Amino acid sequence: MNLSKNIIDPNYYRKHKINFLNIYLPKKEETIYQNIFAEQANFFRYAPMAIDVLPSDVSKSQGITILLSAINGKNISTYAFGDQNNDLSMFSKVDYGIAMKQATRELKQKASYVAQTDFGVVEGLKYYHLV
Secondary structure, three states: OOHHHOOOOOOHHHHOOOOOEEEEOOHHHHHHHHHHOOOOEEEEEEEOOEEEEEEOOOOHHHHHHHHHHHHOOOOOOOEEEEOOHHHHHHHOOOOEEEEOOOOOHHHHHHOOEEOOOOOHHHHHHHHOOOO
């Protein structure tokens, strides 16, 4: 892949809605950004120097809510798989949250099942007899 042929538009964010951003900075500086953008964004640290940033009106749980609305009260069990704190809202909407082996401590605490291997999705599917 030749990255030099890719066109980079420095004004892309002015013309398109951005739903996800990564920023890299020490924890002590995170508060500065949280205070400035508290009304506009949610911040989820997933590594010592890495943070997911999402608009305050965007979350994985919103997608789950749309799916639940589509099944319209049918008695269907719901499952979600995750590994980072940006998955916490999603776990709160489903019947069963499956955390990957390398998931954050907070997500593992919310999970109904925590994978023991590096093949967490397959492991979770087998654990709940879905495959």
